Amino acid sequence: MDLDLDEPTRRFRDEAREWLAAHVPRSPLPSFDTAEGFAAHREWEAELADARWSVVSWPREYGGRDASLLEWVLFEEEYYAAGAPGRVNQNGIFMLAPTLFSHGTPEQLARILPKMARSEEVWAQAWSEPEAGSDIAALRSTATPADGGWLLNGQKTWSSRAAFADRAFGLFRSEPGSTRHHGLTYLMADLRAPGVTVRPIPQLDGEPGFAEIFFDDVFVPDEDVIGTPGNGWRVAMTTANNERGLSLRSPGRFLSAADRLVSLWSSAGRPEATAARVADAWIGARAYQLYTFGTVTRLASGAELGPESSINKLFWSHLDVALHETALDLLGPAAELRGPWADGWLFSLAGPIYGGTDQIQRTIVAERLLGLPKGDR
Amino acid sequence: MRFAPSAEQEAFAASLDALLSTLDCDTATRAWAGGDHGPGLKIWRRLADQGVTALTTPSHRGGLSEEDGTGATTVDAVLAFEVLGRFCPPGPWTDSAVLPCLLDDEILASTAAGETLVSLAFPPHLPFALDADIADARFLVDVASLRGFTPGAHLASLDSSRRLFVPVPGDELGPALDPARAFDLGALLTAAQLLGAGRRLLEMSVEHAGQRRQYGREIGRFQAIKHLLAEVVTALELARPLLHGAAVTADPADVSAAKVACGDAAHLAARTALQVHGAIGYTAEHPLGLRLTRVRALTTAWGTPAVHRHRVLAAIAP
Ligand SMILES: Cc1cc2nc3c(=O)[nH]c(=O)nc-3n(C[C@H](O)[C@H](O)[C@H](O)COP(=O)(O)OP(=O)(O)OC[C@H]3O[C@@H](n4cnc5c(N)ncnc54)[C@H](O)[C@@H]3O)c2cc1C
Numbered sequence: 001m002d003l004d005l006d007e008p009t010r011r012f013r014d015e016a017r018e019w020l021a022a023h024v025p026r027s028p029l030p031s032f033d034t035a036e037g038f039a040a041h042r043e044w045e046a047e048l049a050d051a052r053w054s055v056v057s058w059p060r061e062y063g064g065r066d067a068s069l070l071e072w073v074l075f076e077e078e079y080y081a082a083g084a085p086g087r088v089n090q091n092g093i094f095m096l097a098p099t100l101f102s103h104g105t106p107e108q109l110a111r112i113l114p115k116m117a118r119s120e121e122v123w124a125q126a127w128s129e130p131e132a133g134s135d136i137a138a139l140r141s142t143a144t145p146a147d148g149g150w151l152l153n154g155q156k157t158w159s160s161r162a163a164f165a166d167r168a169f170g171l172f173r174s175e176p177g178s179t180r181h182h183g184l185t186y187l188m189a190d191l192r193a194p195g196v197t198v199r200p201i202p203q204l205d206g207e208p209g210f211a212e213i214f215f216d217d218v219f220v221p222d223e224d225v226i227g228t229p230g231n232g233w234r235v236a237m238t239t240a241n242n243e244r245g246l247s248l249r250s251p252g253r254f255l256s257a258a259d260r261l262v263s264l265w266s267s268a269g270r271p272e273a274t275a276a277r278v279a280d281a282w283i284g285a286r287a288y289q290l291y292t293f294g295t296v297t298r299l300a301s302g303a304e305l306g307p308e309s310s311i312n313k314l315f316w317s318h319l320d321v322a323l324h325e326t327a328l329d330l331l332g333p334a335a336e337l338r339g340p341w342a343d344g345w346l347f348s349l350a351g352p353i354y355g356g357t358d359q360i361q362r363t364i365v366a367e368r369l370l371g372l373p374k375g376d377r
Numbered sequence: 378m379r380f381a382p383s384a385e386q387e388a389f390a391a392s393l394d395a396l397l398s399t400l401d402c403d404t405a406t407r408a409w410a411g412g413d414h415g416p417g418l419k420i421w422r423r424l425a426d427q428g429v430t431a432l433t434t435p436s437h438r439g440g441l442s443e444e445d446g447t448g449a450t451t452v453d454a455v456l457a458f459e460v461l462g463r464f465c466p467p468g469p470w471t472d473s474a475v476l477p478c479l480l481d482d483e484i485l486a487s488t489a490a491g492e493t494l495v496s497l498a499f500p501p502h503l504p505f506a507l508d509a510d511i512a513d514a515r516f517l518v519d520v521a522s523l524r525g526f527t528p529g530a531h532l533a534s535l536d537s538s539r540r541l542f543v544p545v546p547g548d549e550l551g552p553a554l555d556p557a558r559a560f561d562l563g564a565l566l567t568a569a570q571l572l573g574a575g576r577r578l579l580e581m582s583v584e585h586a587g588q589r590r591q592y593g594r595e596i597g598r599f600q601a602i603k604h605l606l607a608e609v610v611t612a613l614e615l616a617r618p619l620l621h622g623a624a625v626t627a628d629p630a631d632v633s634a635a636k637v638a639c640g641d642a643a644h645l646a647a648r649t650a651l652q653v654h655g656a657i658g659y660t661a662e663h664p665l666g667l668r669l670t671r672v673r674a675l676t677t678a679w680g681t682p683a684v685h686r687h688r689v690l691a692a693i694a695p
Pocket of ligand 1: 133158353358360600
């Protein structure tokens with residue numbers, strides 16, 4: 001058991017660190033949930049992509065560096081430690097891309113990934129529906145066979161970045177009369193296609209962080225089906241494990257947030273009242289980092305990411321809220337002022353909801369990991 | 378980087394587990410609490426035969442640990458103490474294991490062989506000496522020096538198998554080799570026992586929840602029970618990498634983080650186990666209580682959570 005980096009890995013990390021130190025914007029970009037911020041983030045993503053830092057773990061042919069999983073984790077640590085901008089295309093890069101690597105055709109990979117790497121196409125995840133939130137298998141949007149493709153109808157909601165994104169991916173019921181996990185097809189759609197209406201929804205901070213998407217006879221060609229028609233649920237589970245597991249929330253962001261919290265606590269005169277919570281935030285971030293190194297080791301020796309990704313989700317969602325609440329308590333009356341901590345706190349509150357709520361994750365952990373008997377839903 | 382126990386390390390832990398599961402630790406623990414040390418000492422010797430008491434002793438003193446790192450490592454000791462935590466056999470296991478950090482003489486050979494039980498007082502963090510009445514050797518760490526001590530008043534622990542004594546300082550024996558390292562190792566091995574006990578409490582809870590029926594179904598079908606147990610496994614799963622990470626880095630902040638997290642996770646496991654078991658778990662006959670009280674005692678032994686949180690902060694916010 002060791003935590004030593006070999007020479008090439010260390011060189012990779014140092015190169016990332018140097019590049020980021022020289023290129024990360026000096027002042028924060030405007031929020032990517034505004035039109036102006038979205039454009040600024042696209043530019044930043046193009047700059048990252050030019051230097052091949054936008055998708056380090058992908059094969060070179062799609063714009064990556066063929067980096068190992070460990071290198072990716074280290075890159076993420078460097079990225080957040082450098083204070084670099086949030087990833088506007090994270091739904092594409094961290095959820096759709098792994099799904100395509102597992103289930104996509106070579107043609108899809110070649111067509112979609114290079115544009116994703118540069119954020120020429122920014123992706124939205126269109127999963128939730130008004131009547132299908134936690135119970136995603138209750139979804140009602142349909143895909144009906146048409147000449148050379150499918151016609152989509154229905155409504156998706158709470159789709160992050162959809163207000164400004166270019167394309168979306170999601171599940172549609174493609175076999176009339178089918179129920180639950182059967183008869184679903186995983187499709188990609190153009191958000192500017194005729195028949196699509198996107199209605200932005202402001203979030204707690206007032207900005208249109210997500211949106212409703214209405215589909216009215218929207219045509220999608222056959223080549224935009226991922227996997228086989230009717231088999232969408234299985235494909236979707238790949239996405240879900242990635243969402244809850246490693247890729248969406250690598251340890252880097254919690255380590256850097258914990259470091260900032262420690263500095264805040266020091267500069268506030270090390271108040272005893274919050275000492276334990278500050279220590280716990282750092283301990284939690286360190287735990288998640290080491291846990292991730294363990295996961296990386298297991299994956300590298302052939303294991304697959306399974307229901308234990310729900311443990312990740314439970315852990316970081318709790319950690320993120322606790323960390324930000326501690327920061328606000330430290331700030332005292334200034335806590336209510338808009339700024340990085342207040343914004344971070346608002347965002348942390350969504351963690352226990354998106355990606356499957358914490359209640360849903362606990363049920364998955366209890367049934368699939370601990371083997372408790374299935375109960376009523 | 379390869380951050381996972383090796384196949385040999387896992388096999389070693391599994392063999393200890395298999396051995397301990399045949400030794401009826403619970404009966405020995407109850408006997409020990411009542412002053413009958415026989416069955417507990419038998420377990421001590423059986424584990425010593427497997428090398429458990431030699432893991433931290435250097436090879437030139439008859440132990441298994443090599444200067445060049447080829448022998449037993451701190452990781453091996455931690456894995457062994459996780460197994461000890463699962464079964465909670467009685468005795469001053471941690472005290473004996475840290476002795477090589479404090480002195481370097483012949484006594485180490487008989488400690489490694491399991492013939493000498495050591496009781497340690499390490500004020501202020503370890504003010505009461507465990508099993509000082511039956512220990513063969515007693516040491517008091519007095520800042521940077523080592524003294525002998527004699528057992529004074531007997532103090533009752535809430536874990537009745539932990540027999541504690543007030544140390545009455547004796548002669549100074551010389552300088553203590555590396556008290557800081559001794560404290561770190563003691564805290565780390567205590568954390569390992571906490572994690573092991575927590576895992577066992579979780580297993581007992583899962584087993585019980587799958588069998589006990591109320592309202593016409595297993596209580597494990599109730600979401601309220603599932604969610605409690607999911608919180609426990611999450612806490613335990615994320616405490617273990619801190620424990621193993623600290624065994625690798627030997628960094629004091631990592632050690633303290635592991636002690637805090639393993640203590641918190643084990644405490645959650647214990648409280649939840651009791652809730653899931655209901656009144657049966659509150660009885661003295663049920664083995665749950667042995668672990669619940671052990672967890673509570675170990676949470677404050679070798680540095681309270683507050684002490685360790687402050688050590689973390691001292692390291693990260695200098
Ligand atoms: C900031 C943010 C961004 C999001 N981004 C996206 C996105 O990009 N794409 C997308 O598709 N979706 C997105 N979502 C939606 C998210 O995935 C859903 O909100 C989530 O799955 C929960 O569904 P719901 O909101 O309908 O809540 P509901 O399912 O109605 O749940 C309400 C409450 O009931 C509980 N509950 C429901 N069922 C059970 C059960 N069986 N057992 C116990 N408790 C239960 C839930 O845990 C929750 O506490 C986003 C949400 C947020 C907050």
